[in-house]
Amino acid sequence: xxxxxxxxxxxxxxxxxxxxxxxxxxxxxxxxxxxxxxxxxxxxxxxxxxxxxxxxxxxxxxxxxxxxxxxxxxxxxxxxxxxxxxxxxxxxxxxxxxxxxxxxxxxxxxxxxxxxxxxxxxxxxxxxxxxxxxxxxxxxxxxxxxxxxxxxxxxxxxxxxxxxxxxxxxxxxxxxxxxxxxxxxxxxxxxxxxxxxxxxxxxxxxxxxxxxxxxxxxxxxxxxxxxxxxxxxxxxxxxxxxxxxxxxxxxxxxxxxxxxxxxxxxxxxxxxxxxxxxxxxxxxxxxxxxxxxxxxxxxxxxxxxxxxxxxxxxxxxxxxxxxxxxxxxxxxxxxxxxxxxxxxxxxxxxxxxxxxxxxxxxxxxxxxxxxxxxxxxxxxxxxxxxxxxxxxxxxxxxx
Amino acid sequence: xxxxxxxxxxxxxxxxxxxxxxxxxxxxxxxxxxxxxxxxxxxxxxxxxxxxxxxxxxxxxxxxxxxxxxxxxxxxxxxxxxxxxxxxxxxxxxxxxxxxxxxxxxxxxxxxxxxxxxxxxxxxxxxxxxxxxxxxxxxxxxxxxxxxxxxxxxxxxxxxxxxxxxxxxxxxxxxxxxxxxxxxxxxxxxxxxxxxxxxxxxxxxxxxxxxxxxxxxxxxxxxxxxxxxxxxxxxxxxxxxxxxxxxxxxxxxxxxxxxxxxxxxxxxxxxxxxx
Numbered sequence: 001x002x003x004x005x006x007x008x009x010x011x012x013x014x015x016x017x018x019x020x021x022x023x024x025x026x027x028x029x030x031x032x033x034x035x036x037x038x039x040x041x042x043x044x045x046x047x048x049x050x051x052x053x054x055x056x057x058x059x060x061x062x063x064x065x066x067x068x069x070x071x072x073x074x075x076x077x078x079x080x081x082x083x084x085x086x087x088x089x090x091x092x093x094x095x096x097x098x099x100x101x102x103x104x105x106x107x108x109x110x111x112x113x114x115x116x117x118x119x120x121x122x123x124x125x126x127x128x129x130x131x132x133x134x135x136x137x138x139x140x141x142x143x144x145x146x147x148x149x150x151x152x153x154x155x156x157x158x159x160x161x162x163x164x165x166x167x168x169x170x171x172x173x174x175x176x177x178x179x180x181x182x183x184x185x186x187x188x189x190x191x192x193x194x195x196x197x198x199x200x201x202x203x204x205x206x207x208x209x210x211x212x213x214x215x216x217x218x219x220x221x222x223x224x225x226x227x228x229x230x231x232x233x234x235x236x237x238x239x240x241x242x243x244x245x246x247x248x249x250x251x252x253x254x255x256x257x258x259x260x261x262x263x264x265x266x267x268x269x270x271x272x273x274x275x276x277x278x279x280x281x282x283x284x285x286x287x288x289x290x291x292x293x294x295x296x297x298x299x300x301x302x303x304x305x306x307x308x309x310x311x312x313x314x315x316x317x318x319x320x321x322x323x324x325x326x327x328x329x330x331x332x333x334x335x336x337x338x339x340x341x342x343x344x345x346x347x348x349x350x351x352x353x354x355x356x357x358x359x360x361x362x363x364x365x366x367x368x369x370x371x372x373x374x375x376x377x378x379x380x381x382x383x384x385x386x387x388x389x390x391x392x393x394x395x396x397x398x399x
Numbered sequence: 400x401x402x403x404x405x406x407x408x409x410x411x412x413x414x415x416x417x418x419x420x421x422x423x424x425x426x427x428x429x430x431x432x433x434x435x436x437x438x439x440x441x442x443x444x445x446x447x448x449x450x451x452x453x454x455x456x457x458x459x460x461x462x463x464x465x466x467x468x469x470x471x472x473x474x475x476x477x478x479x480x481x482x483x484x485x486x487x488x489x490x491x492x493x494x495x496x497x498x499x500x501x502x503x504x505x506x507x508x509x510x511x512x513x514x515x516x517x518x519x520x521x522x523x524x525x526x527x528x529x530x531x532x533x534x535x536x537x538x539x540x541x542x543x544x545x546x547x548x549x550x551x552x553x554x555x556x557x558x559x560x561x562x563x564x565x566x567x568x569x570x571x572x573x574x575x576x577x578x579x580x581x582x583x584x585x586x587x588x589x590x591x592x593x594x595x596x597x598x599x600x601x602x603x604x605x606x607x608x609x610x611x612x613x614x615x616x617x618x619x620x621x622x623x624x625x626x627x628x629x630x631x632x633x634x635x636x637x638x639x640x641x642x643x644x645x646x647x648x649x650x651x652x653x654x655x656x657x658x659x660x661x662x663x664x665x666x667x668x669x670x671x672x673x674x
Contacts, residue, residue, distance in 0.1 A: 008497075011497075012497055012500070014494075015490045015491060015497070016506070018490060018491070019490065020506070023512070023550070027513055027524070027547045028509070029528060030525050030527060030528035033527045034520070034524040034527055194419075197415070197419045197420065198423045198424075201417055202420070204416075216427065217427065218659075219427075219428065219651070219655060220427045220431060222604065222655040223431055224608035224610070224625060224647060224651065225608070226610045226625045226628060227434075227648060227651070230640065231430040231431050231433060231434050233632060234434065234445050234636070234640075240446070241437075241445075244446060271427065274427060303412075332517025334518070334519050334611065335611075339632060349517070352519055353614070353615075372520060373520050376515070376516070376520075
């Protein structure tokens with residue numbers, strides 16, 4: 001029989017199990033799949049199982065033996081029939097241009113090939129006699145590939161299998177990551193500079209008045225990011241409200257290009273993120289004992305020194321919490337740059353969505369997502385080390 | 400604090416801070432409010448001053464098949480996800496509060512993980528997983544996704560409320576012979592109800608405002624209000640979008656009001672919730 005403590009333990013387990021199970025199966029497992037997708041390499045094995053098996057046991061010197069060519073000739077038409085060839089040719093074409101045409105052409109005629117198969121393939125296209133091509137196929141007979149992760153940092157695999165830099169105009173991701181970090185950094189600094197005096201002002205108000213003012217801060221906080229971005233999207237149109245106001249005030253003659261610029265991205269992102277900065281700052285400032293400043297003043301410290309030596313250091317936890325939170329949420333932004341930014345203002349998330357929805361290249365989406373996750377994880381670790389997990393609860397879904 | 404003491408920040412400095420704060424509050428609130436007059440325009444263009452007053456865009460919003468479907472989907476998904484997230488989140492919070500086992504902190508961190516992971520990553524991961532099991536392009540998938548993202552909010556809110564409960568009350572009830580179910584229904588639930596209700600409001604807002612998960616998991620038949628709005632923005636900018644945005648701002652305002660009322664009735668509003 002179970003004792004009271006055993007029953008208690010069972011009870012606690014039963015309370016935690018439903019949500020634990022849900023988070024496990026509908027969040028942790030999907031996250032695991034995302035990581036797996038970034039290295040997953042099963043297209044060749046799915047389309048050409050026997051060829052894959054033989055390639056794995058081949059030593060990789062020169063050209064593969066005749067049975068590999070024979071298996072390929074037998075399996076290519078089958079793969080074309082059961083639609084797995086499309087995925088394989090797209091996958092190999094991503095690694096090396098021209099692979100799609102090569103595979104599709106061979107799949108159409110391979111049924112008529114007779115032994116010796118190696119010569120039949122090479123008669124169709126001399127590339128089938130190049131060792132580099134077979135190196136590439138052998139590499140992709142393995143169930144995992146480093147290719148997507150390499151591409152995500154502008155590296156790629158050379159024909160021989162070494163790691164080399166991506167060619168000039170295709171090397172876009174390092175710049176993209178730097179741009180994402182830069183935009184998040186600018187937004188963080190702007191929020192801090194604007195938010196600090198606001199939080200200070202709020203912290204000096206009486207409880208009732210402060211609560212009234214906080215409501216003004218909370219309304220935007222509760223309004224969805226999409227609605228707020230939509231407002232900016234509408235405001236900043238060429239014939240929109242902002243341009244009419246500027247012309248009415250006589251500040252400009254011609255309408256300015258406001259929408260689809262970096263300025264628009266900063267404006268809208270600061271608008272979205274400002275409450276995330278002001279609330280932790282306000283919290284930290286409320287905890288500063290005014291007696292400390294009085295003591296400093298009575299000892300003759302001038303206002304600036306009081307601020308620099310006492311107020312600023314004491315508000316530092318709020319600065320750290322707010323800045324890290326704003327930065328962390330900002331690097332994952334998608335909706336705002338997508339709606340009010342131009343091509344040169346897009347962040348990592350835009351490319352993740354692009355690879356999923358337009359390119360149907362899940363591997364690249366997963367690799368970029370994994371890098372973003374690592375970046376955010378590092379920031380959260382710092383946040384947790386500096387201010388404790390408590391602040392995270394304020395991070396209601398943004399993006 | 401305002402006793403003209405030498406330590407009090409100088410008056411000009413306070414005026415500057417007040418002026419900055421006023422400008423910042425205007426910057427925060429005005430852009431949201433600008434969609435309201437635009438939604439009542441009689442014209443087709445989004446210009447102020449509007450050429451005349453009309454309710455035609457609201458009429459369109461409340462009669463158009465696509466917007467109706469989106470409103471219906473948003474409500475169905477929001478209500479179901481809120482119910483599921485509130486139930487599961489409350490149970491888990493009680494379990495965490497009662498338990499004192501090893502790895503409790505880790506478990507809390509794992510349960511709160513969906514709060515910390517960027518929305519696009521969660522949406523991408525759910526898309527991969529739900530495509531594999533046929534849950535993509537279904538309302539069930541959306542409900543499940545929103546439940547996972549909303550439940551941590553409930554856990555955190557209810558846990559905060561539980562920390563104010565005196566455990567001696569539970570011991571007293573148990574010693575008087577109350578079983579676990581009665582203990583929960585008659586003693587614990589009434590004590591934590593404001594926290595549970597706040598959590599539910601947060602959960603509904605999480606689901607109702609979500610665009611990212613809907614962007615990856617919803618087919619045209621499952622478009623929610625934010626998803627339909629996003630599609631509208633990319634196709635053709637019409638005042639209907641302002642009407643939809645106004646409705647969404649109104650709902651957000653209602654939810655904010657509800658959460659404020661709950662916090663005040665709870666008495667926790669006496670303290671400072673943000674410090």
